[in-house]
Amino acid sequence: MARFLLGKVLVRELKGGLAVSRIVETEAYPVNDPAGHAFRGLTPRNRSLFLRAGHAYVYLCYGTSYLLNVSSEGPGTGAGVLLRALEPLAGIEHMRRTGKEIRLADLTRGPGRLAAALQVDRRHDGMDLFSRGPLWIGSDGAGVDSIGESIRIGLTKGAEARLRYFVAGNAYLSGTRRLNAKSA
């Protein structure tokens, strides 16, 4: 699922109009991953991870940032993919409408920032992202030439697994130079 989502188009219906972007960086949190929120079983917070593949799991991280994930294994099995970076394509003025001034290069770079730009929060938790609605993932999208891989970012548990995937060379990636090398 983490590889499948790369290059796909993510569409958000905002007040001013559609905000369209391309998924360029993901991280996988598979079944039985100690770093995954589903690891300790189903709870009220993480229930969306156990929905049929393609549903949104949104949670608040560090009390400051919402993070958007896509369930990848359900129904009944908890796993997901974190969206870490997007490439803005259209409706950029709508994404910028919120909050303070932010450079285009930083608008959707990083999991918390992309959720903020798209105004995604807990209200979107549990939504089916593979059917058209306020937030959905299009079936189309330009093909991805080359996929890079690295370890995941910001983990203490399961930190060594190479489960981060990105569109090689894309300008909107969130990792450091080292992690954005094609194989890190």
Add this chain to the structure above:
DNA sequence: TTGGCGATTGGCT
């Protein structure tokens, strides 16, 4: 009921 903690970010150096 409570204390520790986390899939982050932005400001400052």
Add this chain to the structure above:
DNA sequence: GCCAATCGCCAAT
């Protein structure tokens, strides 16, 4: 590169 901010969840009490 370092560090504080900030709050819901959950395991332990």
